[in-house]
Amino acid sequence: MLVALCGGVGAARMLSGLVRVMPPEEITAIVNVGDDMVLHGLHISPDLDTVTYTLAGLDNQETGWGVAGESWNAMDELGRLGGEDWFRLGDRDLATHLFRTGRLRRGETLSEVTADIAERRGIGVRLLPVSDEPVRTRVTLAERTSLGPPGTEVDFQDYFVRLQHNVAVSGVRFEGADTARPAPGVLDALESAEQIVVCPSNPVVSIGPLLAVPGLRETLVAARQRTVAVSPIVAGAALKGPADRLMAELGTESSVVGVARLYSRWVGTLVIDTADRQHIAGVEAEGMRCVVASTVMSSPERASQLARLVIDVVA
Amino acid sequence: MLVALCGGVGAARMLSGLVRVMPPEEITAIVNVGDDMVLHGLHISPDLDTVTYTLAGLDNQETGWGVAGESWNAMDELGRLGGEDWFRLGDRDLATHLFRTGRLRRGETLSEVTADIAERRGIGVRLLPVSDEPVRTRVTLAERTSLGPPGTEVDFQDYFVRLQHNVAVSGVRFEGADTARPAPGVLDALESAEQIVVCPSNPVVSIGPLLAVPGLRETLVAARQRTVAVSPIVAGAALKGPADRLMAELGTESSVVGVARLYSRWVGTLVIDTADRQHIAGVEAEGMRCVVASTVMSSPERASQLARLVIDVVA
Numbered sequence: 223m224l225v226a227l228c229g230g231v232g233a234a235r236m237l238s239g240l241v242r243v244m245p246p247e248e249i250t251a252i253v254n255v256g257d258d259m260v261l262h263g264l265h266i267s268p269d270l271d272t273v274t275y276t277l278a279g280l281d282n283q284e285t286g287w288g289v290a291g292e293s294w295n296a297m298d299e300l301g302r303l304g305g306e307d308w309f310r311l312g313d314r315d316l317a318t319h320l321f322r323t324g325r326l327r328r329g330e331t332l333s334e335v336t337a338d339i340a341e342r343r344g345i346g347v348r349l350l351p352v353s354d355e356p357v358r359t360r361v362t363l364a365e366r367t368s369l370g371p372p373g374t375e376v377d378f379q380d381y382f383v384r385l386q387h388n389v390a391v392s393g394v395r396f397e398g399a400d401t402a403r404p405a406p407g408v409l410d411a412l413e414s415a416e417q418i419v420v421c422p423s424n425p426v427v428s429i430g431p432l433l434a435v436p437g438l439r440e441t442l443v444a445a446r447q448r449t450v451a452v453s454p455i456v457a458g459a460a461l462k463g464p465a466d467r468l469m470a471e472l473g474t475e476s477s478v479v480g481v482a483r484l485y486s487r488w489v490g491t492l493v494i495d496t497a498d499r500q501h502i503a504g505v506e507a508e509g510m511r512c513v514v515a516s517t518v519m520s521s522p523e524r525a526s527q528l529a530r531l532v533i534d535v536v537a
Numbered sequence: 538m539l540v541a542l543c544g545g546v547g548a549a550r551m552l553s554g555l556v557r558v559m560p561p562e563e564i565t566a567i568v569n570v571g572d573d574m575v576l577h578g579l580h581i582s583p584d585l586d587t588v589t590y591t592l593a594g595l596d597n598q599e600t601g602w603g604v605a606g607e608s609w610n611a612m613d614e615l616g617r618l619g620g621e622d623w624f625r626l627g628d629r630d631l632a633t634h635l636f637r638t639g640r641l642r643r644g645e646t647l648s649e650v651t652a653d654i655a656e657r658r659g660i661g662v663r664l665l666p667v668s669d670e671p672v673r674t675r676v677t678l679a680e681r682t683s684l685g686p687p688g689t690e691v692d693f694q695d696y697f698v699r700l701q702h703n704v705a706v707s708g709v710r711f712e713g714a715d716t717a718r719p720a721p722g723v724l725d726a727l728e729s730a731e732q733i734v735v736c737p738s739n740p741v742v743s744i745g746p747l748l749a750v751p752g753l754r755e756t757l758v759a760a761r762q763r764t765v766a767v768s769p770i771v772a773g774a775a776l777k778g779p780a781d782r783l784m785a786e787l788g789t790e791s792s793v794v795g796v797a798r799l800y801s802r803w804v805g806t807l808v809i810d811t812a813d814r815q816h817i818a819g820v821e822a823e824g825m826r827c828v829v830a831s832t833v834m835s836s837p838e839r840a841s842q843l844a845r846l847v848i849d850v851v852a
Binding site for chain 2: 260261262263264265289293295296297298299300302303304305306313314316317318319320321323324326327339342343
């Protein structure tokens with residue numbers, strides 16, 4: 223059994239590689255919910271949806287989010303009505319949020335609804351939100367924006383989508399994390415996993431919220447030798463999103479060595495890209511084993527190759 | 538100033554006639570919310586929406602509900618997901634529910650959101666939900682259905698849409714009505730109205746919930762001489778929907794005389810269709826003034842003619 227710690231796009235690619243080289247039923251994905259939001263009354267779980275759509279072959283590869291072949295009639299009409307349309311919910315994507323929200327309102331948990339959606343989408347991987355309780359990433363902005371003066375704290379999606387993460391950050395916290403319980407199965411999966419893979423997701427705002435849920439960090443520390451991370455930083459930059467800037471702004475250098483510093487306590491092995499081979503010694507100096515590979519999953523084949531390597535590294 | 542008591546389609550037609558013969562700003566529509574529901578977490582107000590779409594010229598005249606030129610991508614996807622798709626929410630229509638639900642969750646009242654939507658849709662008529670608090674029509678079924686044995690009580694939309702009102706009813710009640718307060722402006726509008734028009738809506742489940750809100754009936758009784766109703770029953774049958782069967786099942790004959798019996802305490806004048814002229818004496822025997830006219834609003838011109846007559850009747 224393999225457990226993958228997941229954010230959104232990078233994790234979805236890693237998982238799509240893993241399911242090509244091992245039985246999907248042997249994979250448990252523990253997914254970030256810090257990006258979740260309630261918008262227009264709908265419960266939106268962007269990372270769970272990105273993983274689900276990708277594994278179901280429904281992902282929109284052009285945008286990197288949402289559903290392929292999407293239409294935008296609801297959002298266009300909401301725009302005509304002068305409503306809040308900065309978070310673009312496609313018509314087909316809306317179906318997922320309607321389904322999830324209806325179920326949650328009837329008293330089901332997020333993990334129950336997530337499992338049901340995964341089954342209905344024909345996904346063999348077991349998907350677990352890290353918690354059924356709200357964990358919400360809140361971001362303190364270091365600059366003045368349309369949302370307020372420097373020091374204003376905003377929801378993650380306000381930072382990420384509304385402001386297009388085009389603003390410096392002075393702090394990140396995970397509201398609710400201190401009292402959130404791991405979703406059923408999360409700790410068991412980590413404890414019994416033969417391998418734990420930290421997907422190339424944002425260390426601060428994708429992996430960070432997972433570690434903030436009580437019990438996760440200790441369990442991961444105990445599993446350190448079985449755990450391998452793929453660096454989301456390649457040649458000093460994030461392949462996608464603001465991981466590099468967030469790391470720098472919050473005091474960690476934006477490099478594979480910076481990733482090693484964030485992960486070394488609970489991850490035994492870091493896979494870095496060939497572009498970063500000059501940093502092997504730096505990573506090892508943080509007490510981690512360092513493996514160099516081609517980590518940019520620009521095609522399904524490359525994702526499979528990386529998945530194979532990641533499995534072999536720990537086995 | 539004129540106040541119209543409104544359900545959905547019949548009221549929307551009456552209003553579209555009224556706005557052609559008098560300034561829309563002089564009309565206040567008090568609208569039923571007994572059909573409202575929360576579905577997929579969204580607050581849906583079918584009668585308010587039907588009235589709004591019709592007055593904005595967005596109504597789908599083929600279906601009699603929803604938005605013209607609608608698409609169904611969200612519902613189709615929800616169907617593929619195996620979700621609850623019996624209540625068909627079009628993509629453009631969804632924008633209204635998203636907008637309303639988001640605002641309600643931020644603490645605005647239904648009447649505030651309704652006024653805002655009306656303004657954004659360019660509607661001159663003042664739209665007031667009868668109450669900002671939940672009033673929910675619940676229907677007791679007299680027959681076995683997919684929803685349960687005889688005697689099962691269901692939400693209005695379960696009866697109306699899910700079962701296509703193709704089932705006998707043994708009771709109707711308006712949950713929450715006894716503690717609901719009239720929305721701000723409702724009683725004032727009724728008290729100061731020069732004319733009150735009861736639109737040709739379902740007496741049981743459209744006008745019934747209005748009367749069930751404390752204060753409405755007494756205020757209407759006091760305004761009886763200024764109040765005129767258009768019969769929704771023509772030649773013994775409802776033009777649309779189950780009004781005729783509901784009346785019969787709940788003990789009132791399905792005729793203009795039956796309508797007169799339901800309304801005579803608080804409505805001074807009943808307008809009946811020429812097809813019912815043989816019932817003039819029967820209506821008058823209930824203590825109401827009876828006016829015969831062509832009441833079927835099969836075209837904008839006929840709606841205008843009826844509107845003109847209704848205004849003249851009380852003036």
